[in-house]
Amino acid sequence: xxNLDKDFVKLTSENLILQDIVNLVKDDGAGAxxxxxxxxxxxxxxxxxxxxxxxxxxxxxxxxxxxxxxxxRTKWKLTKVAIYxxxxxxxxxxxxxxxxxxSVHRQESLHAVEWLIDQLKEKAPIWKKEVxxxxxxxxxxxxxRRKV
Amino acid sequence: xSNAKEITILYFATARDATKVPSEKISLPPQSTSMSLExxxxxxxxxxxxxxxxxxxxxxxxxxxxxxxxxxxxxxxxEGDEVAIIPPVSGG
Numbered sequence: 001x002x003n004l005d006k007d008f009v010k011l012t013s014e015n016l017i018l019q020d021i022v023n024l025v026k027d028d029g030a031g032a033x034x035x036x037x038x039x040x041x042x043x044x045x046x047x048x049x050x051x052x053x054x055x056x057x058x059x060x061x062x063x064x065x066x067x068x069x070x071x072x073r074t075k076w077k078l079t080k081v082a083i084y085x086x087x088x089x090x091x092x093x094x095x096x097x098x099x100x101x102x103s104v105h106r107q108e109s110l111h112a113v114e115w116l117i118d119q120l121k122e123k124a125p126i127w128k129k130e131v132x133x134x135x136x137x138x139x140x141x142x143x144x145r146r147k148v
Numbered sequence: 149x150s151n152a153k154e155i156t157i158l159y160f161a162t163a164r165d166a167t168k169v170p171s172e173k174i175s176l177p178p179q180s181t182s183m184s185l186e187x188x189x190x191x192x193x194x195x196x197x198x199x200x201x202x203x204x205x206x207x208x209x210x211x212x213x214x215x216x217x218x219x220x221x222x223x224x225x226x227e228g229d230e231v232a233i234i235p236p237v238s239g240g
Contacts, residue, residue, distance in 0.1 A: 038240050054239070057160055057232055060212040061239070085239060097240055117240060125209070125232070126239030127161035138161045140236035145207060147217055 003073075008082035009065040011058050011126075016084050016095040025080035030102035034109035036117045038097040040090050049130045052090045057125040061085070068119045072101075075115070076108040083116065085126060096128075118143060153181060155225050157192070158232040159199075163206060166198040182224040185215060188231065199233075207234040 008024045018037055025033055040052045069081045079102040086096045099116050103109035120126075122143040129138050152175035159167045174191065176183055183191075185208060193200040208215045209232045215223055225231055 055161055055164075056239070057158065057209075057212075057234070060209060060232065063212050121237070121240040123214075123237070124239045125160065125234050125237055127235065128238040128240075129161070138165075138235070139238035141238050141240065144236040144238070145214070146236050147205060147207065 003069070006080045007066060007069045008080075008084075009062050009069070010084050011056050011061055011087050012084065013086070013088040016086055016098050018095070018098060018100075021082050021084055021098045021100045024082045025100045025102040027079045027102050029104060030079040030109075031104055032106035032109045033100060033102045034106065034113045035101075036097070036099040036113050037095055038117070040092050040094060040096050042092040044130055047130075047132045049092055049132060051131040052092065052096070053129040053131065053136075054085070054087045054090060054096065055127045055129070056085070056087050058087070061124045061126055064124050065120065068116055068123070071119075072112045072116055076103065076112045078103050078108055078112055081112070081116075083120065085120075085124070087126075152176070152178075153227040155188075155227065156230045158230065160233065160235065161238075162202050162235045163199060163233040166202055167196045176227060182226045185210075185220040185223050185225060188225055189220070192233075202235060203233065205236065208232065209234055 042049050065083045082100045084098045099113050101109040101112045121141045129136050154173040158171045
């Protein structure tokens with residue numbers, strides 16, 4: 001399913017740097033690069049979050065993300081696509097996810113970025129735990145696929 | 149070394165907190181080479197009391213493919229399969 005030199009997916013415990021991900025999707029034929037940069041928040045319903053921990057079913061998450069890129073390519077004409085997601089402990093204020101898409105014209109990549117982050121939040125087997133002063137909670141995305 | 153035919157179960161997030169293990173091997177019933185997902189669910193609920201309410205709210209994947217809930221009675225888990233409990237996700 002993966003498009004070797006055009007699709008980039010990675011779950012990593014390393015810091016995500018926007019410029020590095022943008023560089024992956026740069027292409028002389030692409031007039032647009034659209035990005036989404038997700039950042040961890042410090043407050044949830046008045047509680048102070050001191051730390052976040054991401055856990056993933058990494059091989060399946062990478063497979064799901066490659067499949068989403070494949071599906072996105074059936075909807076829009078995209079040049080290159082990169083999806084990087086942090087795992088492990090992510091301090092408040094740091095980037096947890098970056099999506100970067102290049103395309104010849106801007107509409108395609110703008111639409112694809114929004115669709116990809118929505119789909120990631122629904123389908124990628126990745127979980128976030130918020131740690132407070134007085135405990136911790138596994139979060140659930142409103143978009144998450146679940147039993148009906 | 150056991151000759152029992154086994155499947156691997158993976159637990160994540162709330163499911164792992166409930167079982168206290170990230171994964172375990174489950175032996176298929178004697179003389180069988182598969183079991184339905186419904187039977188597996190009942191077996192896991194008996195094995196881990198705290199997992200029961202989480203299973204009711206989680207999805208399954210088999211070999212990294214989501215299983216539709218409507219298929220639970222018909223889909224068979226076979227020897228060597230990797231089954232994951234997928235609680236509601238929170239990536240992003």
